[in-house]
Amino acid sequence: MEGPSGGLVRMSGTHAAGGFWTRYVFSRDHKVIGIQYILTAMAMGLVGGALAAWIRVQLAWPGSAGISPEQYPSLVTMHGTLMIFFVVSLALVSGLGNIIIPLQVGARDMAYPFLNMLSFWTVLPACPLMLASFFVPGGAAAAGWTAYPPLSALKGAIPGSGWGQSLWLLAMALFIASFTMGGLNFVATIFNLRARGLTMMRLPLACWTYLVSSILGLLSFPALTAAAIMLLLDRHAGTSFFVPSGVVIAGQVQAHQGGTPLLFQHLFWFLGHPEVYVLVLPALGIAFDVIAAFSRRPPHGYRITVWSLIVVAVLGMVVWGHHMFTSGMNPYLGKYFSVVTLLITLPFAAIGVNLVASLWRARLRWTPAMLWALGLISAVGTGGLGGVYLGNATADLHFHDSYFVVGHFHFMIGMVTLFGTFAGIFYWFPKLTGRLMNERLGRLHFWLTSLPMFALFFLMHLQGLRGMMRRYYEFSQDYVAPVLWLQPVLTVLAFVVFASQALFLINFFRSPFRGESAGPNPWNATTLEWTTPSPAPHGNWPDETPSAWRGPYEYSRNGNESDFELQSAPAAPGVLPSKR
Amino acid sequence: MDDRSPSPLSLAFPLALVILAAAVVGTFFLLDWRLDVASEHGRGVDQMIFFLLVCTGPLFVAGHLAVAWFVWKSRWRDTPAYLPPSPRAEWLATLIPVLLIGAVAEGGVLAIGMPVWGQVYREEPDTLPVEIVGKQFEWIARYPGRDGKFGRTEPTLIDDVENPLGLDEDDPAATDDIVVRGALYLPSGRAASIRIRSLDVLHSFAVPVMRTKQDAVPGLVTRTQMRPTTPGKYEITCAELCGMGHYRMRGYVNVLTPEEFEAWRARQVGWFE
Structure with missing residues (x-):
């Protein structure tokens, strides 16, 4: 029996033996590409993390970090851009998604292996391009990761708005092209290459979240692409999409006329808000899979979770304006965006409750992956409740652009996504390398990262309540004085978080050689990726691809001898898997 | 395990x-x-x-x-429920x-x-009309003067010292406009209707103690409203990244009693008077 994916992939010639270059560099194997993404994200993460640490030194001890007020907005902008697009997007979505999806759906590779390779090689040059902007006249882009014009459109408005902003836009264009190709591949793979019997309602939740996240990305990124092109034209071709008439920079009346900065904000957040779910949902999916495996029971409310994901995605597309409550858009829109934004709490809370309820009557196994998944529950709960404050237009009059916002989004797209990424890497590492990561180092890394991160970003909420604004080089306002003593404390916490990543790096790079060797199914898990040897060979299964005969989480079914049943285990002799 | x-x-x-x-x-x-x-x-x-x-x-x-x-x-627990x-x-x-x-x-x-x-x-009746204008890196307040009308402004007339808002001297409504750099004076107990403009990039007129925040958008006039309750001096800050001086873009709202406010206003002279 030949799985539907087998023929396709073989035809494309992905698995010809090949030499070093075709195997490890210009590889079309989804697992190698996944690792390439993760290594790239790690390198960018070191830069992004170092920028954060550097920024924190300035905030704790103003003037001592060697940062000038001109440079500070550049550092903030680049920290945000690198972390969101080049670390979390690449590691969690492009990287782990590449690794997980074909294995979990029982396919030999992605639907379009060449496109997959192209995606990686499109985003790779974007990294040096983005980093190079530190070394051009005027320095790196400085208009924030949101790149609001006119600051980002007019060269004289801020030093980073010269060459730096142009490089930023070009690097982002490459990133978007890569991410779009990747998303198309994910969607095509999940829809078309599922194993026989793997119905949509038998799909592991990790795959579901990648599917929803990819569709969201495909629908929303074009808006940013359009905005980026229009901004480039405003900067270099004399158009005025985003710049109105009569703007005076350094005493000079600018030639632009007729545009409006609000248009850019709408286009940006039309992507920007769905992007949050693009990043957060896969982390939740990974947590569901990891928690199921290490609590030895199926997740609570599989169907409710799936439908909630879909509702989150649909609502997530029509709430972008909650980033613009104070922007000057019509106040009536503030009401609409507030009410609809808060509707998202319903499906989102359902997902959160299902995560918690999955632990009920469980028998836990304390692997590092499980620790990260449990930590994720705390982070997504706390961050999610913070969202209830910010989706509220009235409360946002106080919170907008304050450290409350900074703390909130670091909970969601900092902690939740990173916790999910770490859980995923620990969990699927044996499938890639054939060896386990070190548990003792993993636990130490968990405690030294999660607790300081929680304290760091939680305390930022309180600084925001006191009225501390984000993107400030230093604080001399009287009213924030009572919470300024926290600044050095937060900086020390940030340094602990940054330094403890060394434990992860050591573990990650040592374990492929020194780690305990793992069998095909070290966690006694149920989904299809655990039916092939570890490391999984090119083409994923040495002979036939598996078929799915049952749901993804058959743990501890009463009356069974073992406490798990692989998805590929036939139900009864002679019964065929139901049609795909 | x-x-x-x-x-x-x-x-x-x-x-x-x-x-x-x-x-x-x-x-x-x-x-x-x-x-x-x-x-x-x-x-x-x-x-x-x-x-x-x-x-x-x-x-x-x-x-x-x-x-x-x-x-x-x-x-x-030894055996979890499949449940x-x-x-x-x-x-x-x-x-x-x-x-x-x-x-x-x-x-x-x-x-x-x-x-x-x-x-x-929602605009209230009998509000005090004022304008606050953001520019890199300063807040400038304007009052309509005796005629109750804001006069015309023209970007080409802007001179940082002589005419920071670019008021048009030929417009009779502009001659009596009162311009105050870095400070907004408001009476307590009366709602102020604040029109907000920007001369260059985005800013956000934020007075944390008033819980007021409204972006200043070039090309648009945005609006917010507040009724100060307590006389005092409160800091205006900028809540939208506007450049390297964003963090020091400061100003003050001086809330006076209604009598003090009227006395203050009587002392002001129009920009071209």
């Missing part, structure tokens, strides 16, 4: 969660996070935030305790907390939030 003896983590982890929840709640009592409030709608904003704190706080604690409890109980529970039970277990948080979120914004939103954006 040894399943026979409970891992010390099954004790440490729930304990950590309980301590975490207690620490978060404790922080609210230990830290001085409460900011004074000096405007009418600002009290409403605070009530909104206070409502959310009171409602989401218990949900936060309950969530953490639930995880801690389930994890703690798992210490003694495909009845769909009905599954729906109920999910639905109740979901409706609870939904009621907090939507109920809060509809019952408490929106009336305050209206106070800020």
Whole structure:
């Protein structure tokens, strides 16, 4: 029996033996590409993390970090851009998604292996391009990761708005092209290459979240692409999409006329808000899979979770304006965006409750992956409740652009996504390398990262309540004085978080050689990726691809001898898997 | 993997969660996070935030305790339940907390939030018209003068010292306009209707103690409204990244008693007078 994916992939010639270059560099194997993404994200993460640490030194001890007020907005902008697009997007979505999806759906590779390779090689040059902007006249882009014009459109408005902003836009264009190709591949793979019997309602939740996240990305990124092109034209071709008439920079009346900065904000957040779910949902999916495996029971409310994901995605597309409550858009829109934004709490809370309820009557196994998944529950709960404050237009009059916002989004797209990424890497590492990561180092890394991160970003909420604004080089306002003593404390916490990543790096790079060797199914898990040897060979299964005969989480079914049943285990002799 | 003896983590982890929840709640009592409030709608904003704190706080604690409890109980369990529970039970277990948080979120914004939103954006009668203009990196206030009209401005006329707003001398409505750099004077007890403009990039007119925040957008006139309650001197700050001097783009709202305000206004002369 030949799985539907087998023929396709073989035809494309992905698995010809090949030499070093075709195997490890210009590889079309989804697992190698996944690792390439993760290594790239790690390198960018070191830069992004170092920028954060550097920024924190300035905030704790103003003037001592060697940062000038001109440079500070550049550092903030680049920290945000690198972390969101080049670390979390690449590691969690492009990287782990590449690794997980074909294995979990029982396919030999992605639907379009060449496109997959192209995606990686499109985003790779974007990294040096983005980093190079530190070394051009005027320095790196400085208009924030949101790149609001006119600051980002007019060269004289801020030093980073010269060459730096142009490089930023070009690097982002490459990133978007890569991410779009990747998303198309994910969607095509999940829809078309599922194993026989793997119905949509038998799909592991990790795959579901990648599917929803990819569709969201495909629908929303074009808006940013359009905005980026229009901004480039405003900067270099004399158009005025985003710049109105009569703007005076350094005493000079600018030639632009007729545009409006609000248009850019709408286009940006039309992507920007769905992007949050693009990043957060896969982390939740990974947590569901990891928690199921290490609590030895199926997740609570599989169907409710799936439908909630879909509702989150649909609502997530029509709430972008909650980033613009104070922007000057019509106040009536503030009401609409507030009410609809808060509707998202319903499906989102359902997902959160299902995560918690999955632990009920469980028998836990304390692997590092499980620790990260449990930590994720705390982070997504706390961050999610913070969202209830910010989706509220009235409360946002106080919170907008304050450290409350900074703390909130670091909970969601900092902690939740990173916790999910770490859980995923620990969990699927044996499938890639054939060896386990070190548990003792993993636990130490968990405690030294999660607790300081929680304290760091939680305390930022309180600084925001006191009225501390984000993107400030230093604080001399009287009213924030009572919470300024926290600044050095937060900086020390940030340094602990940054330094403890060394434990992860050591573990990650040592374990492929020194780690305990793992069998095909070290966690006694149920989904299809655990039916092939570890490391999984090119083409994923040495002979036939598996078929799915049952749901993804058959743990501890009463009356069974073992406490798990692989998805590929036939139900009864002679019964065929139901049609795909 | 040894399943026979409970891992010390099954004790440490729930304990950590309980301590975490207690620490978060404790922080609210230990830290001085409460900011004074000096405007009418600002009290409403605070009530909104206070409502959310009171409602989401218990949900936060309950969530953490639930995880801690389930994890703690798992210490003694040998065989977890496969539990495909009845769909009905599954729906109920999910639905109740979901409706609870939904009621907090939507109920809060509809019952408490929106009336305050209206106070800020629904124009009241007999307001004091003022204008605040943002430019890199300064706030400039303008009052319409005796005629009650804001005069015409022209970007080409802007001179940082002689004419910072670019007032047009040929427009009779402009001659008596009062321009004040870096400070806004308002009477207490009377709503001020504030038109906000920007000469260059985005800024945001933020007065944290008033709970006021409204972006200054070049090419647009945005509007906000506030009724100061307490005389005093309050800081204006910028809440939208506007360049390298963003952090030091300061100004003051001076709230005077109505009599003091009238006396102050009587002392002002128009920009071209």
